[in-house]
Amino acid sequence: MDTRTALLAAAAALLVAGAVGAVAAPDALTDPRATDEPPGRIDVAGATVAPGEVRGETAELRLGTDLRHRGGPVENVTVRHRAIGSESGLLVDETTVEVGDVDAEGERTVNGTVTVEREGGYRIETVVFADGQRREQRTTRVAGVAALTPDYADTQVGFTDGSVWPTVAVSVAEAGDGTATLSASVSVTNRGDEASDDVDLRLYLRQAESNVIAAEATETVGTVRPGRTDTVTATVEVPDGYNYYIDAALFDDDVLVDETQGVANLNPRETITANETVRDVAFSVEDFERDDVGGDGADGARREGGDGASADATPGFGPLAALVALVVAALAARRRR
Template sequence: MNREKLLAGGIVAVVAASLVAAAVVPGAIADSDPDPVRPGHLSIQEVAIAPGTVSGGTATLQVDTRLEHRGGKSENVTVRVRAVHLDSGLVETTSETAVEPITGDREVSVVRNLSVERSGGYRVETVVYRDGARIAEGSKEVRGVGTLTPEYARTSVRFHWQGGDGLPPIEYTVQNAANDSATLDVSTFLTNEGDDSSEELRVVFTARQADSNIVADRTAVEVGTIRPGRTATPNVELTVPDGYNYYLDAVLWKDGVIVGTTRSVANLNPTETVRANETVREVGIEVGDFEGDGSGPASGGDYETTIERGADGGAGGIPGFGVGVAVVALVGALLLARRQS
């Protein structure tokens, strides 16, 4: 028998023995481990911030951190988010959460809520830790937190006209004019822009004298509920002194909270007009015209005040030359007469 045959026979014997051992002895050949040795790779794919519950003093920021995972298994992962005020640089609040073990190639969403003061802006910082070591971080800024509307002040009802299209948000007609007073029929338009019926609402109409902001008359009217996509037209009567210009204000109330305002004008003075968004010059005004006794257009005290302006613009001034000027003129006249004599 030659050497080649002996070598081949030995190899066959070794392979046969190995197969017999694998079949008879458990665990003779180790199973391959399905989990790789290296942990998976984690990174921050996106950070989205949405408003949550809003009260009068605080706002909740809902922070959604999207983690991208690649490779094997990631354990002991922690996500920390915090809000830093943009103006002061102080940390407003911090929240931390543990993430369940992640395997495979996929994205994981980690949502945390941060309660911050309802003012200014914030930088929301996100840090990812694994086994206590920082492996990823990112940040995003959010501004105008103070403009978020609190829950108690939200309504789907709006004043239909806001003056941008040339139509006044508040209309009026003169119902009666007698005894230096005018009765105005004042109305506005409220539209429910939501998908549900509105809450119980009421509107307070106020007539303010344009030059002094004195309230000439004020009346409230219940609106009730407004169906979605419908417009209500509440109206009242206001009695004011005639011959003046007025701002007509409408304030929308919901459960004791102001949820909307608008303004228009009523020009009852034929010599000058005012607009709803302009500054008006000071003029003389008879406060007594706006004095009320409980039954008139306005309420006030038991006195009457008149502001008068002299030629020099001062209140209560005397028109013409003062006393000093008259004395100087008299002395000059006497000296001139003596010289001529």
Template sequence: MDIRTALILGAVVLVAGAVGVAAVPGALDDPRVDDPPDRPSHLSVGDVVVEPNEVGGATADLDMKLDLEHRGGAAENVTVRYRAIDDTSGLLVDETTVPVGDIEPESTDPTDRERPTEHTVNGSLAVDREGGYQLEAVVYEDGTRQTTQSTSVSGVSALTPSYADSHVGFTDGDIWPTVSVSVREADDGTATLSTSAAVTNGGDERSENLELRVLVRQADSNVVADDATETVQAIRPGRTATVDTTVDVPDGYNYYIDVALWDDDVLIDETQSVANLDPQETIDANETVESVEFAVEDFAEDDVADDAADVVEDEPVDDVEDVEDEDAPGFGVFAAVLALVVAALYARRLV
């Protein structure tokens, strides 16, 4: 083989090798350099909001809105589980799991991946309209718990059912009476009472016709002496109407005046007054009813990834000593007297 033929064969071999290297991905990569590892994902809870939705006579739906924060690499198969646990019995009342799916980083830049992105996850829990509950939100990634948020709600019974939700109610004034009672006429042991109730429309629209019912109960026997019903005409927004009724009762007794507003046989508001017709004894309206309000406490977060244990600090030693001193008052005086007695006995022996 001559030199020219050898050169041609060498060139062919070099071209074929270059084509093979280009066709094989990663053939030119340095085997000593490892691929950069995927950054782990990090999930946390930014905020959780609880608000009532549909409220019925026996149950209430509580909506939970969770702001899920994501940093780092992709998070796979993310789910959020919501649970409601009865405060008194500790029993599980309701549970729902909301699938979120895979959460991909919005940027390939490492710096951008450290900036959290938020994803809102909505869920709903149905609870009985009474007592209080512990609400829990647990975030899972591919079946592994990542973080937990919990809170408690109280006063669920104070939520007004949808069918009884009305902007019309009795006026709660500081000076002007909600219900005023006067004696219109008294004859032959019978007194005619005139009641005047102030009703306010606190809504933005004109109200529909309602029904006002008055029940008069004798204070000692609780026997209903008389009752009356009057139609409450439509009230303009922000206005107060006065509704008058009359009842006839035996004279010389004291009475409770129970007044209620009804909308298609649904009780929407009630109040009470008194009529003191007994000159020797008076009564007051029942004011022992305790007001209950719906309340949601702040959420507490338990980050499972950090696995940080709570540290309980011991009480200072000085405080313990102070408590012991308070539990044994006069101990120093007793010791002094005992020392004097011992000293006297010892001196007597010396004599």
């Protein structure tokens, strides 16, 4: 047998021996690294909630879930979010996010959204599933959803809220012929980080006693720089001698975004404030008169004078005094006999 034939026979023998060994001990060919890798584990490392699109009746909540993965691959991962009313316990909205297979160790953020009504509070329940099995759960509570400003009313321009500087200042520009021309200066402030767009300032002057609109005016509030306060002035003419409430409102594309109130006191005998009315009312006896004549005690005391005499009685002695006088006279006459 030559050398080449001998080498071929040896190789064939090694193949046969390897095949027999694989059948007899199948674990002998297993990659030893696979036995050292721990089973995959996935859990929630953190959760965040942020407002999204805010509408008139509903608000969108953006949910961020941080998933932490360790060990071997985890297949078919899904994240389910449920928004449940804090007081009612009813399910308001539910969404499920498909993540898929996770094999790289570390953290990743999975984003989802739920839509809730703009009132009350909610409990957000987040559950992580792996291949249909529940792996992890996290609960987040949300309150004050009603305080979110709708997108259509989201403007940083509003009336100035100062303790000394007046939001609405009124002065008389001209008076005569039973009318008064008022100059109303209104302060607005930009509380945002960017220059504001134009908004409309609308004023109503209501007569205090009747609530009748005596005058109205509209002015444009131009661009206000960030953090700055601007003053807008409007002139109106009203009948003199009355007091007026000045209702001021800011509108952005016909959407009411802020409102305040001032007063104009043109009646020297009667003054009003924006939150309280103070009247100089003269005393009138008619306010305490009663039509009924029955009763006693406190009601009788109001119908009688301070000495107990009837208000309608004839001045002089009353019937009781006359009776006493007759008894005394009779006793005196009897003694003389």
